[in-house]
Structures are given as structure tokens and as C-alpha cells.
Amino acid sequence: MRILDSIDDALIKESRQKQEFFWLDLSDPSKEQIEHLGALLGLHPLAVEDSVKFGQRAKLDTYGDTALLVLQGGVESEPEDENPHPLEEVHCHLSGDFIVTVHRNPYSELHDLREQFTRSNSPKTERYYVYKIVDVIVDSYFPMLADLDEQINDLEDAIVSGAGRRELEETFRLKRLLLRLRKAVVPMRDVFARQIEVITDLAGLEPDSHDYFRDIYDHLIRICDELDSYHEMVASCTDLYLSTVANKQGATSKQLAIIASIFLPLSFLTGFFGMNFSWEVGHVLVGPLAFFLLGLGTMVASACLMWWWFHHKGWTRADG
Structure with a gap:
């Protein structure tokens, strides 16, 4: 050829x-x-x-x-x-x-x-x-x-x-x-x-x-x-x-829900102690010890308690 x-x-x-x-x-x-x-x-x-x-x-x-x-x-x-x-x-x-x-x-x-x-x-x-x-x-x-x-x-x-x-x-x-x-x-x-x-x-x-x-x-x-x-x-x-x-969005939503849940009791505590009732101001919130124990202490304790509960339920893990 x-x-x-x-x-x-x-x-x-x-x-x-x-x-x-x-x-x-x-x-x-x-x-x-x-x-x-x-x-x-x-x-x-x-x-x-x-x-x-x-x-x-x-x-x-x-x-x-x-x-x-x-x-x-x-x-x-x-x-x-x-x-x-x-x-x-x-x-x-x-x-x-x-x-x-x-x-x-x-x-x-x-x-x-x-x-x-x-x-x-x-x-x-x-x-x-x-x-x-x-x-x-x-x-x-x-x-x-x-x-x-x-x-x-x-x-x-x-x-x-x-x-x-x-x-x-x-x-x-x-x-x-x-x-x-x-x-x-x-x-x-x-x-x-x-x-x-x-x-x-x-x-x-x-x-x-x-x-x-x-x-x-x-x-x-x-x-x-x-x-x-x-x-x-x-x-x-x-x-x-x-x-x-969708999994990424779900993980982000879960993280935001956890943060919102932790701040929920903190918002309640600050709102309750911030109402300035006369008896509360005169008998409970007196001195620096009450401020650190009742004010900051309860907020830290509630946040730790919420985090422990979420971890115990497995919600803080990546595959939860």
C-alpha cells in the first residue's frame, strides 16, 4: 500500500x-x-x-x-x-x-x-x-x-x-x-x-x-x-x-446549638441577679465573696455541667 x-x-x-x-x-x-x-x-x-x-x-x-x-x-x-x-x-x-x-x-x-x-x-x-x-x-x-x-x-x-x-x-x-x-x-x-x-x-x-x-x-x-x-x-x-x-451544615448547626444551650443558663443567671431586688441586694449580694461565688461561680458551674452532659450524651463527638 x-x-x-x-x-x-x-x-x-x-x-x-x-x-x-x-x-x-x-x-x-x-x-x-x-x-x-x-x-x-x-x-x-x-x-x-x-x-x-x-x-x-x-x-x-x-x-x-x-x-x-x-x-x-x-x-x-x-x-x-x-x-x-x-x-x-x-x-x-x-x-x-x-x-x-x-x-x-x-x-x-x-x-x-x-x-x-x-x-x-x-x-x-x-x-x-x-x-x-x-x-x-x-x-x-x-x-x-x-x-x-x-x-x-x-x-x-x-x-x-x-x-x-x-x-x-x-x-x-x-x-x-x-x-x-x-x-x-x-x-x-x-x-x-x-x-x-x-x-x-x-x-x-x-x-x-x-x-x-x-x-x-x-x-x-x-x-x-x-x-x-x-x-x-x-x-x-x-x-x-x-x-x-449537608453533613457539614449539620455539624455546624450542632455546634451552634451546643453554644446556645451553654449560654441559656448563663443568660438566666445574669438576668435573675440583675433585677436588683432590695432584699437580694441587702442580704445575698453582699461583699466580694458573694460576687465570686454566687455570680461568677454559678455561671462557671452551669457551663461545666452543660458541657459534661453534652459529652456524656455523645453530642460533642464528630460522629455524634
């Missing part, structure tokens, strides 16, 4: 004349380049228009002897970083003579696969090359899923340690990311579930190539299942955050 990374009219015409299967991988081509490529390879005008505009849902459109397969590949990022570009839309123009992949940004998975094909000396069938290209795009989600698993586990630990605004924002970010990934993967799963035979027939591949695409379908099912499980885990993080906040 011949591998190209730019539009070379002479090489493309030579490959088609010799019926040599080739792979052309284009990154961020211009509108004029795509239209020129469409005229060179005889692509359908609607397929050319889709590759010019991009922003397509995962789908498979067949046009005679050619087909347009639109896929959404995953773009891996480090777990601690927010990834503003988690998906890469890849247009695969399929035929029995060639496969053309078009994407807006440099895509490392396809670049690595090109180098792998270049180093390999063993000849492969056309169906294998098509399968491998599509399989690399689909399997690009697995590193992302591993990163998401670590992020969700770290988020759970952070919420248990102390739920704050940062953890809440991280929870909603993961929810939005998982929803975006699922919207990209589910249509691809549906395409491979319903139109596997269409790909093998109209792309000019061997009849048994549907076994390869069934393997891709199995990978897509696994990815969807993991995304669903991660979505449930993030939803449980939301419940954990709310329960943690």
Missing part, C-alpha cells in the same frame, strides 16, 4: 492506473484542495461538500462505488488538565482502490499508524488497512476512558476530604465531557450495528471483511458501556457532594 500525506496528482493517477491501493491522510486541507481531490478521485459532490463544511454527525453515506464514513476520534489529555478539544472529526472516503482520511487538526493516532505501516514490510490486504485505520480512530477513546477513571476517583477522594466549589465545578465539567463523548460514540455504534455489510459491499472489500468491522462494533459497545458507568459514577459524586455539604 502506498501512503500519502499530501495531494500528489501524479502519484495518485499512477496508483489508480496500476490499481495499487493507497491511503491519503490530509490534515486541515483548504476548500480548493478538497474540491480538487474530489474531482481527481471522482468523489460524489455531496461527500465533497460534507468534507468542506465538517461539523457532521457520525454516519455512513454511500455513493455508488465510494462511501463516506464520518467518525469522531478521541483526543487524549493528561488527567489533571482540562481538555478543550476532546474530539477530532475524521472523514473517511472509502473505495476499493483507496481510502482518504480528512481531519481539521493534526491527529497523532493516524500519524503513528502511518509510521507503523511504513516500517512494516509484510503485505496486508486492503480490508486490513481499512479496518486498522477505523480501529485506531475508535480505540483512541480507551486512553481517555482510563484518564476519566482516574479523574473520577480523585474527585471522589476530594469530595470526601472536603467538598467545595472547585469539586462542584469539576463534577459538572466531567458530566458535560461524558455527555459530549457519548453523543459522539453512540451514532458510531449505530452505524456499525446497522450498516456493516454496506461498508464491505460498496467499498469493494472482500466479503469476509465484516468480521473485522464486527470487532470495531464490539469495541464501540464496550466504550458506550464504560461511558454509561462513568456517568453513573459522576452522578453519585453529585449525591456525595450534597450529602457532604
Whole structure:
């Protein structure tokens, strides 16, 4: 198989004349380049228009002897970083003579696969090359899923340690990311579930190539299942955050209730001795000893008694 990374009219015409299967991988081509490529390879005008505009849902459109397969590949990022570009839309123009992949940004998975094909000396069938290209795009989600698993586990630990605004924002970010990934993967799963035979027939591949695409379908099912499980885990993080906040509020309310209960008898004592009855002033509150014993002493004793009672009931413990 011949591998190209730019539009070379002479090489493309030579490959088609010799019926040599080739792979052309284009990154961020211009509108004029795509239209020129469409005229060179005889692509359908609607397929050319889709590759010019991009922003397509995962789908498979067949046009005679050619087909347009639109896929959404995953773009891996480090777990601690927010990834503003988690998906890469890849247009695969399929035929029995060639496969053309078009994407807006440099895509490392396809670049690595090109180098792998270049180093390999063993000849492969056309169906294998098509399968491998599509399989690399689909399997690009697995590193992302591993990163998401670590992020969700770290988020759970952070919420248990102390739920704050940062953890809440991280929870909603993961929810939005998982929803975006699922919207990209589910249509691809549906395409491979319903139109596997269409790909093998109209792309000019061997009849048994549907076994390869069934393997891709199995990978897509696994990815969807993991995304669903991660979505449930993030939803449980939301419940954990709310329960943690409620526990904090309950602990704060308990502390305030204890303080208010301790000051309740103090307020009663100061109010009672502050009424200045003539008998009380003349017979009870006389001298400094009465001030320290009856005034301060009773307040200290009542506060100590209340604290002992709360401790005895277990209300002062963190898990009380």
C-alpha cells in the first residue's frame, strides 16, 4: 500500500492506473484542495461538500462505488488538565482502490499508524488497512476512558476530604465531557450495528471483511458501556457532594446549638441577679465573696455541667 500525506496528482493517477491501493491522510486541507481531490478521485459532490463544511454527525453515506464514513476520534489529555478539544472529526472516503482520511487538526493516532505501516514490510490486504485505520480512530477513546477513571476517583477522594466549589465545578465539567463523548460514540455504534455489510459491499472489500468491522462494533459497545458507568459514577459524586455539604451544615448547626444551650443558663443567671431586688441586694449580694461565688461561680458551674452532659450524651463527638 502506498501512503500519502499530501495531494500528489501524479502519484495518485499512477496508483489508480496500476490499481495499487493507497491511503491519503490530509490534515486541515483548504476548500480548493478538497474540491480538487474530489474531482481527481471522482468523489460524489455531496461527500465533497460534507468534507468542506465538517461539523457532521457520525454516519455512513454511500455513493455508488465510494462511501463516506464520518467518525469522531478521541483526543487524549493528561488527567489533571482540562481538555478543550476532546474530539477530532475524521472523514473517511472509502473505495476499493483507496481510502482518504480528512481531519481539521493534526491527529497523532493516524500519524503513528502511518509510521507503523511504513516500517512494516509484510503485505496486508486492503480490508486490513481499512479496518486498522477505523480501529485506531475508535480505540483512541480507551486512553481517555482510563484518564476519566482516574479523574473520577480523585474527585471522589476530594469530595470526601472536603467538598467545595472547585469539586462542584469539576463534577459538572466531567458530566458535560461524558455527555459530549457519548453523543459522539453512540451514532458510531449505530452505524456499525446497522450498516456493516454496506461498508464491505460498496467499498469493494472482500466479503469476509465484516468480521473485522464486527470487532470495531464490539469495541464501540464496550466504550458506550464504560461511558454509561462513568456517568453513573459522576452522578453519585453529585449525591456525595450534597450529602457532604449537608453533613457539614449539620455539624455546624450542632455546634451552634451546643453554644446556645451553654449560654441559656448563663443568660438566666445574669438576668435573675440583675433585677436588683432590695432584699437580694441587702442580704445575698453582699461583699466580694458573694460576687465570686454566687455570680461568677454559678455561671462557671452551669457551663461545666452543660458541657459534661453534652459529652456524656455523645453530642460533642464528630460522629455524634
